[in-house]
Amino acid sequence: MAIDVSFREAWVGLADCRHCASRELSLFAGLCDDELEHTRCPVHQYRFKHGSVIYRAAEKGHDIFTLRTGLLKLERFLPDGNQRIVRLVRPNDIFGIETLVNPVYEHDAVVLRDADICKIPVETVQRLGQVNPKLHQEIMNRWQSALSEADNWLTELLSGTAKQRVARLLLKLIDHQGKCSLLSREDMGAMLSVTTETASRIVAEFKRQGLLSEVGHNLYTCDEDGLLEITDA
CATH class of the missing domain: 1.10.10.10 (Winged helix-like DNA-binding domain superfamily/Winged helix DNA-binding domain)
Known part of the structure; x- marks a missing residue:
């Protein structure tokens, strides 16, 4: 059963992006230490238990997220009330990235395995992407990866x-x-x-x-x- 948990309850602390074990696979992988130091990016880290809801479809989106450990599902509910899971989110994946162009989230994001998550403000990512070509390219790569994963889902898991x-x-x-x-x-x-x-x-x-x-x-x-x-x- 999905459980609504506040970010205040799940907060662990500020993330140390420079020394993160997943640094080379993160959104900031293309930035050197000096570039990362000058971003002054307020990345917060959270820990959510199985069943926790990170956000719900149609909620106004102010942040994008990176999954460090655990497993999530992105789901939506059809008009007939049936649940449709459209993607699994695995470690180092980004989710909620649609809020860079849309004002609301498109899915419910629900924890399937206890998860460590980093939250990055949308306005920060947009600002950095405008001034740092490496970060802008990484955002585009992650976006394409998410689209490809959704396409693969349809072809691999909904056929045969x-x-x-x-x-x-x-x-x-x-x-x-x-x-x-x-x-x-x-x-x-x-x-x-x-x-x-x-x-x-x-x-x-x-x-x-x-x-x-x-x-x-x-x-x-x-x-x-x-x-x-x-x-x-």
């Missing part, structure tokens, strides 16, 4: 059989250690446009086949080759 869709989603969820945490069957169903029962049945089948092996609470190793065979069938 239900089994192929689940296999493709699991491959997207695998982290750098070769492990993945399963999402709820409701979220899987909404992402893949299948029923919750179908998502649950296929996950159970993958477990029986050894494609998913539990190594901790809701933590699994994945047989990537076996999942790829299903997606390519």
Whole structure:
């Protein structure tokens, strides 16, 4: 269940962009230390628990965000009340970037795994982008990446059989250690446009086949080759 949490409650402190472990993958990756020092950019860091809502669709947008750790979903609700998840946000991804040209957010942003998030004022990004070509180019690259991810979502996760869709989603969820945490069957169903029962049945089948092996609470190793065979069938 989604939970509204204020930024005041989730605030951790000011982010130290110069010494951030994700510096080379961040929005400011192209800036040297001197350039970053002179931006005087007030980047705040927050920690949100699973189920927290970062923002809701149609809310006025004053900030864009970078995900440092965790996992988020961007979703919207259709006129018939059904949920449609349009994108997953993973570490080092930017979200809410539409507010650079639109006054409101286009989706609900909801935490799927406990998340560390940096918040950057839109006016700051716009100002810096006008005077720093490197940052402007990085913004354009991130924007294109977000659009490409949305296109890939439609072509990869909403086509093929239900089994192929689940296999493709699991491959997207695998982290750098070769492990993945399963999402709820409701979220899987909404992402893949299948029923919750179908998502649950296929996950159970993958477990029986050894494609998913539990190594901790809701933590699994994945047989990537076996999942790829299903997606390519």
